[in-house]
Amino acid sequence: MTTIQGTVLRITFRNEENGYTVAKLRVQENPYEEIPLVGYFSSIDVGETGEFLGEWVNDPHYGQQFNAERMNFIVPTTTKGIETLLSKGKFKGIGEKFAKKIVEKFGADTIAVIETQPYLLREIPGITENKIEHLVKAWNKKIALKNITLFLAEKDIPLHYAEKIYARYKENSVQILKTNPYQLTYDIRGIGFKTADKIALDIGFSLVSIERLKALLIYLLRQSAEDGHIFLPKDELIQAGLNTVETDILRLEEGLEQLRRENRVVIEDTKVFLRFFYAVECNVVKRIVEIQNTNALHYNNIENTLKEIHNIEQSACILYTSQQQEAIITALSNKIIVITGGPGTGKTTLICALLQIFQKQGLNVRLAAPTGRAAKRMEEASSYSAQTIHRLLEYTPQNGYFTRHLGNPVDADVIIIDEISMVDTPLMAALLSGLNNNSRLILVGDADQLPSVGPGNILRDVITSGLIPIVRLDTIFRQDEASDIVIAAHKINSGELPSIENTAQSNLFFLYEPDTAVIPDKIVDLVMRRLPEKYHFDPVKDIQVLTSMYKGETGAIHLNALLQHTLNHSKASIKRGERSFYLGDKVMQVRNNYTKDVYNGDIGFIQEIDIDNEVIAVQYDDRIVSYAFYELDDVVLAYAVTVHKSQGSEYKAVIMPLTTQHYIMLQRNLLYTAVTRAKELMILIGTKKALNIAVRNNKTAQRYTYLAERLRTLEGVSSQLNLPDTLKDSLQEWY
Numbered sequence: 001m002t003t004i005q006g007t008v009l010r011i012t013f014r015n016e017e018n019g020y021t022v023a024k025l026r027v028q029e030n031p032y033e034e035i036p037l038v039g040y041f042s043s044i045d046v047g048e049t050g051e052f053l054g055e056w057v058n059d060p061h062y063g064q065q066f067n068a069e070r071m072n073f074i075v076p077t078t079t080k081g082i083e084t085l086l087s088k089g090k091f092k093g094i095g096e097k098f099a100k101k102i103v104e105k106f107g108a109d110t111i112a113v114i115e116t117q118p119y120l121l122r123e124i125p126g127i128t129e130n131k132i133e134h135l136v137k138a139w140n141k142k143i144a145l146k147n148i149t150l151f152l153a154e155k156d157i158p159l160h161y162a163e164k165i166y167a168r169y170k171e172n173s174v175q176i177l178k179t180n181p182y183q184l185t186y187d188i189r190g191i192g193f194k195t196a197d198k199i200a201l202d203i204g205f206s207l208v209s210i211e212r213l214k215a216l217l218i219y220l221l222r223q224s225a226e227d228g229h230i231f232l233p234k235d236e237l238i239q240a241g242l243n244t245v246e247t248d249i250l251r252l253e254e255g256l257e258q259l260r261r262e263n264r265v266v267i268e269d270t271k272v273f274l275r276f277f278y279a280v281e282c283n284v285v286k287r288i289v290e291i292q293n294t295n296a297l298h299y300n301n302i303e304n305t306l307k308e309i310h311n312i313e314q315s316a317c318i319l320y321t322s323q324q325q326e327a328i329i330t331a332l333s334n335k336i337i338v339i340t341g342g343p344g345t346g347k348t349t350l351i352c353a354l355l356q357i358f359q360k361q362g363l364n365v366r367l368a369a370p371t372g373r374a375a376k377r378m379e380e381a382s383s384y385s386a387q388t389i390h391r392l393l394e395y396t397p398q399n400g401y402f403t404r405h406l407g408n409p410v411d412a413d414v415i416i417i418d419e420i421s422m423v424d425t426p427l428m429a430a431l432l433s434g435l436n437n438n439s440r441l442i443l444v445g446d447a448d449q450l451p452s453v454g455p456g457n458i459l460r461d462v463i464t465s466g467l468i469p470i471v472r473l474d475t476i477f478r479q480d481e482a483s484d485i486v487i488a489a490h491k492i493n494s495g496e497l498p499s500i501e502n503t504a505q506s507n508l509f510f511l512y513e514p515d516t517a518v519i520p521d522k523i524v525d526l527v528m529r530r531l532p533e534k535y536h537f538d539p540v541k542d543i544q545v546l547t548s549m550y551k552g553e554t555g556a557i558h559l560n561a562l563l564q565h566t567l568n569h570s571k572a573s574i575k576r577g578e579r580s581f582y583l584g585d586k587v588m589q590v591r592n593n594y595t596k597d598v599y600n601g602d603i604g605f606i607q608e609i610d611i612d613n614e615v616i617a618v619q620y621d622d623r624i625v626s627y628a629f630y631e632l633d634d635v636v637l638a639y640a641v642t643v644h645k646s647q648g649s650e651y652k653a654v655i656m657p658l659t660t661q662h663y664i665m666l667q668r669n670l671l672y673t674a675v676t677r678a679k680e681l682m683i684l685i686g687t688k689k690a691l692n693i694a695v696r697n698n699k700t701a702q703r704y705t706y707l708a709e710r711l712r713t714l715e716g717v718s719s720q721l722n723l724p725d726t727l728k729d730s731l732q733e734w735y
Contacts, residue, residue, distance in 0.1 A: 039068035047088035182215035213255035280429035287432035341473030424454025465711030563639035658686035
């Protein structure tokens, strides 16, 4: 190994995902010589001086380069070096002009002033308090990142974690890394057990350390929640632990018992819950019972209701069926009800009728849905203002808390929630805790769609429990509007093969293609040429490719790469690991971010890529959201998305590959959900065998929840766990 010292003159390439950098370095020994430098650096700026440890290599394309394994940042001591760093580095508001003024005033003591006496910077004409604050923060971050990077490099850990670690722990980062790296798995999304374990074992933690096994068990429970589970059976959790590390059952059980004593998990019979999930599930039961048992209905009688229904029929020139009339009466005479039905069965018509009756009674009605796009659809269909559940509950991202809770409930007589199948257990708990006991709650959704992306199976569990009145709508009313798609969806849902005739008048097509390898190219042709030519669809905004899986030839990853290459010819781009984002790309947020007010499944378009400030801007409907480059793990390309991520959305045209390559995901509710996403056109492409398998496979992946049983037995009603505090402490951590 060789050590050289030098100053970074310019950066020609940088991969923000892993820190790989190509730069030009002016070496200290020969100030007239520039050498190519390559290596992995978490944070490196033009003007920085460092000591680089590495070796000379002869690249066949680029010639001789210095391949650095490590960089030790050297704080510049000369006035010229300090001025160069301040003017060229990422110090907001400090350019060449102010860098020169600062160094002229403080000379070689400039760095000491920034670190220990920043108030002296006020003596510089034109330097505002805001500039001073940004300069000090940026300098402290630079030093902290250098220390974190050095530590990670020594442990052979990917350097791109440095930004996330600093964002969570600030100046305490290295201390936490050295004392208990397992804390990373608890606090930082994206850093799993294996990464933390590698650091911990390297600094001396034992293979059978209780801290190690506790972190493993928490990690496994959190991973199971990502798959939709509220708890894991104890035996399954222990076996997963044994499959992950070499240890014995007794030691794992000891770790689990210690977690129980620390109140981090709750063990109920043979079920193991993270404390947060136990709290929210129990409180869903408790709040449903409290609301149901509070008699505050504004309801006259059935005779008056029938008169009001008749008046609505006359004014709107419609005729309600006996089923719909019964549904209206049920909704008016119960505190909490569920209205469920497939596409075209009149759920929206029913909501509109209820809105008219409630308004006539002078009641304050609020409409909400889990996502912005679902709320927008609700508002368009009902001509009544709707919002997200988070906005209804006035979520404050600064402290991870809902302003509306038991002590300050939502001001409403009636609350109607659409797309309830998308609501996970934590959000349901927050919603119920934000309601007044006197409020009436109407839950609307399609019980046959896929369950929520988040943990739990709220709609299915509530229906299964039998505790809440259920209104089931099964008569199709919209056959004349979207007959092929709607009728096919209902046939699929009942286990029948849909009749697909591929006629010119149809809006549902099946394209037979037995060769999976050519399906991606056919999809590209449909998106690029055939559908825009025939239907005048915008290939990016109007057409959505849905698929059942991420991987494989017809998976989202491969299809996105093809469609991006074909549809987007912009030159401006940023690379994140194996992924590249281009200006204009169609992208999707893949996890809830309450701080940015953007949610899992939201689709937008990249409007700006700012290389200098390491930020991209994404347009979501009527607002722009900014992401630092290190936050781009939350965003994926969305030319093709999984069916799960499409819940709550509608698209003018949907294309979906159906192949036996995705055998494990060929399920009835997945196909049903995909078909019901299409408003004007649905195209399936693949084999009839795959279609047959999907329609006949009514087995859905089991989710471990205990809500239905709790509602039946009212177990957990007396739970003493404080829901608002639990949510305040845990929501930001989980999401």
